[in-house]
Amino acid sequence: MSTDHPDxxxxxxxxxxxxxxxxxxxxxxxxxxxxxxxxxxxxxxPAPEAVDREPADEPEYTRPPMPVVLPRWLRSRATxxxxxxxxxxxxxxxVAFHAWRAPAYGLALGWWTLRGVARAIAAGVxxxxxxxxxxxxxxxxREAKRWDLVRDLIAERRALARIRIKTTAxxxxxxxxxxxxGIVLLGKVVGxxxxxxxxxxxxxxxxxxxxxxxxxxxxxxxxxxxxxxMLTDALRAAGLVKADATPQLVTPPLRDGNGWAVxxxxxxGGGKTAADVIAKRDTVAAELGVDEIQVIMSRVxxxxxxxxxxxxxxxxDDDPYLGAPNPSPLSTAEQFSxxxxxxxxxxxRGRRIMxxxxxxxxxxxGLPRRGxxxxxxxxxxxxxxxxxxxxxxxxxxGGADWRPMRGVAHRLVIGAEDEAIExxxxxxxxxxxxxxxxxxxxxxxxTSVCPxxxxxxxxxxxxxxxxxxxxxDELQEYLSAMPAxxxxxxxxxxARLARRAPAAGFILNAASQRPDxxxxxxxxxxxxxxxxxxxxxxxxxxxxxxxxGKAAQGADASILSEDHKGVGVLVTGPGSFxxxxxxxxxxxTFATVCAHGRALRVAAGTLTGDAASDTVxxxxxxxxQIPTVLADVLYAMHGVERMHTSTLLSRLVNxxxxxxxxxxxxxxxEELERAGVTRSGRQVKVDGINLAGYxxxxxxxxxxxxxxxxxxxxxxxxxxx
Numbered sequence: 001m002s003t004d005h006p007d008x009x010x011x012x013x014x015x016x017x018x019x020x021x022x023x024x025x026x027x028x029x030x031x032x033x034x035x036x037x038x039x040x041x042x043x044x045x046p047a048p049e050a051v052d053r054e055p056a057d058e059p060e061y062t063r064p065p066m067p068v069v070l071p072r073w074l075r076s077r078a079t080x081x082x083x084x085x086x087x088x089x090x091x092x093x094x095v096a097f098h099a100w101r102a103p104a105y106g107l108a109l110g111w112w113t114l115r116g117v118a119r120a121i122a123a124g125v126x127x128x129x130x131x132x133x134x135x136x137x138x139x140x141x142r143e144a145k146r147w148d149l150v151r152d153l154i155a156e157r158r159a160l161a162r163i164r165i166k167t168t169a170x171x172x173x174x175x176x177x178x179x180x181x182g183i184v185l186l187g188k189v190v191g192x193x194x195x196x197x198x199x200x201x202x203x204x205x206x207x208x209x210x211x212x213x214x215x216x217x218x219x220x221x222x223x224x225x226x227x228x229x230m231l232t233d234a235l236r237a238a239g240l241v242k243a244d245a246t247p248q249l250v251t252p253p254l255r256d257g258n259g260w261a262v263x264x265x266x267x268x269g270g271g272k273t274a275a276d277v278i279a280k281r282d283t284v285a286a287e288l289g290v291d292e293i294q295v296i297m298s299r300v301x302x303x304x305x306x307x308x309x310x311x312x313x314x315x316x317d318d319d320p321y322l323g324a325p326n327p328s329p330l331s332t333a334e335q336f337s338x339x340x341x342x343x344x345x346x347x348x349r350g351r352r353i354m355x356x357x358x359x360x361x362x363x364x365x366g367l368p369r370r371g372x373x374x375x376x377x378x379x380x381x382x383x384x385x386x387x388x389x390x391x392x393x394x395x396x397x398g399g400a401d402w403r404p405m406r407g408v409a410h411r412l413v414i415g416a417e418d419e420a421i422e423x424x425x426x427x428x429x430x431x432x433x434x435x436x437x438x439x440x441x442x443x444x445x446x447t448s449v450c451p452x453x454x455x456x457x458x459x460x461x462x463x464x465x466x467x468x469x470x471x472x473d474e475l476q477e478y479l480s481a482m483p484a485x486x487x488x489x490x491x492x493x494x495a496r497l498a499r500r501a502p503a504a505g506f507i508l509n510a511a512s513q514r515p516d517x518x519x520x521x522x523x524x525x526x527x528x529x530x531x532x533x534x535x536x537x538x539x540x541x542x543x544x545x546x547x548x549g550k551a552a553q554g555a556d557a558s559i560l561s562e563d564h565k566g567v568g569v570l571v572t573g574p575g576s577f578x579x580x581x582x583x584x585x586x587x588x589t590f591a592t593v594c595a596h597g598r599a600l601r602v603a604a605g606t607l608t609g610d611a612a613s614d615t616v617x618x619x620x621x622x623x624x625q626i627p628t629v630l631a632d633v634l635y636a637m638h639g640v641e642r643m644h645t646s647t648l649l650s651r652l653v654n655x656x657x658x659x660x661x662x663x664x665x666x667x668x669x670e671e672l673e674r675a676g677v678t679r680s681g682r683q684v685k686v687d688g689i690n691l692a693g694y695x696x697x698x699x700x701x702x703x704x705x706x707x708x709x710x711x712x713x714x715x716x717x718x719x720x721x
């Protein structure tokens with residue numbers, strides 16, 4: 001069991017990570033690292049020394065294993081603490097429930113006591129008067145007109161009543177005398193005991209016969225009462241277990257964090273596997289009376305002592321993906337290395353999910369405003385904090401999501417207009433050329449330096465081959481705007497980068513809203529290793545992002561609701577997936593990280609390309625205040641020397657509608673003039689059309705003095721032949 005330290009993580013695989021079947025679930029496990037190359041761990045154990053023995057006629061006696069005394073929930077510290085915590089919370093809820101209603105209980109008990117006293121008095125009067133016993137006999141004699149019998153019964157009743165009155169008086173005097181003597185001899189304890197006994201007797205007489213003294217406690221979710229019978233009934237209702245068969249529990253239902261965990265074997269002869277159960281998670285959840293997001297199921301692989309019919313089930317008490325977001329540890333990191341796994345988020349049990357980025361490519365998809373860009377920004381933020389990572393960024397939307405990257409990106413493409421598409425294609429050509437150069441260099445290195453033909457940290461520094469991060473947001477905007485031949489060529493280039501370039505240190509990080517066959521062809525999607533999908537409308541859309549048939553395997557992003565912002569299904573392999581709540585990093589925090597990343601690159605001498613020549617980023621890094629409108633206009637005109645006012649306004653609105661939605665050409669001119677912009681001319685010619693517009697040189701001339709551009713580090717170029 002690992003400790004609860006954020007820097008200590010267990011290298012496992014989502015969807016395959018399971019405890020040993022004979023061990024209790026351990027909720028104290030902190031981290032889950034998505035596959036990252038590492039040397040095999042562990043050391044070979046030496047063979048036991050041979051011991052000389054005399055030949056024996058009978059086999060040596062073997063001591064039988066000691067029976068396990070402790071119950072399963074006490075065999076693990078984490079499970080024991082979780083069980084005790086749940087029991088305490090369960091008892092606390094009932095105590096609080098009844099404590100809040102204590103005044104009402106007091107009034108009810110008082111009323112029942114008074115009613116009991118009245119009933120006791122009535123019963124006593126009836127017993128003394130003997131009326132209850134003789135009244136039916138006297139009434140029957142009168143109806144029969146036997147008046148002599150009536151007179152005899154009345155006389156008998158009066159005689160018996162006199163006897164009972166005397167007896168009652170004698171008992172009252174004796175009891176009072178005994179009570180008085182007890183109080184004198186033993187103190188008030190006897191008096192209070194007598195009074196308490198009388199009160200309890202009156203309460204017992206006055207209590208309702210059909211109503212419990214205390215009402216039932218608060219209604220708790222069904223998940224808090226998970227049992228083997230409930231699981232069996234749910235599997236039978238889903239058609240996964242025959243009516244006469246019962247799953248075998250490897251571990252009984254035990255508390256594990258904020259839920260119940262159980263490991264079971266499906267009965268043989270039914271023809272069902274663990275994969276069949278996972279595919280019907282929604283049906284099983286409905287039978288258990290919970291939402292399917294609360295049910296986490298996975299196969300127990302052979303490496304963990306499992307087989308194709310062994311299943312691990314964890315049922316949360318409530319939705320495990322709601323609540324306050326988890327801030328990203330990268331927000332406060334001083335520096336980071338992309339050669340290490342990066343913190344990406346947490347799973348349903350709150351365990352840390354780490355992503356190994358090297359040799360991988362990533363694809364993000366899902367509906368708008370569900371946290372897709374927030375998740376895509378996390379790997380980029382890790383790369384920003386590594387000064388030896390070179391960033392290529394293309395934002396097809398042209399919004400503000402990637403604006404902070406202007407200070408660190410070697411190449412930055414904004415929007416999907418014609419000139420932006422040209423720069424996007426030029427960026428891909430530059431990457432293809434660099435990939436060829438790197439493989440040419442790696443091919444010349446001896447196996448002692450490059451044993452696997454891949455980039456290493458030492459080779460990266462020595463041969464000026466930094467890790468390259470390729471971030472493309474809203475990829476469909478570029479591909480949809482291209483004619484078919486050019487689109488096919490571009491998809492082929494991206495596929496080459498995703499297929500071959502990881503060995504040369506390239507990491508592709510692409511995103512699209514709904515990557516159908518027209519916007520993002522399967523030729524590209526199917527070769528990307530990591531896929532992350534936020535909420536989508538149906539299983540078909542989920543499979544478009546995560547891969548064909550993934551929803552049937554349980555990796556279905558359509559089960560997420562509108563409340564699950566920042567939550568998505570992460571697929572890391574053919575049979576590995578996890579629902580992850582990503583760490584939270586908002587745009588201002590990302591801007592702070594990017595500013596720090598620029599400072600790291602300036603100090604390391606690795607600031608190159610567009611970032612090295614960005615005057616706004618240089619001024620902001622020097623502490624010079626830049627008017628917001630001027631900085632935004634220069635960002636909207638990134639890579640363009642001149643632009644018409646109408647085009648500039650549409651880009652500003654797309655970037656920040658709240659700030660620029662009501663801007664007119666006149667107001668924009670006034671704001672820029674107030675920011676110090678002096679236009680050398682009001683008309684600019686773009687594509688042969690002369691209209692009102694702005695020149696980039698005029699805008700950059702308005703940046704306050706005091707900021708100097710750092711010396712750009714020029715990469716070594718080697719022809720790829």
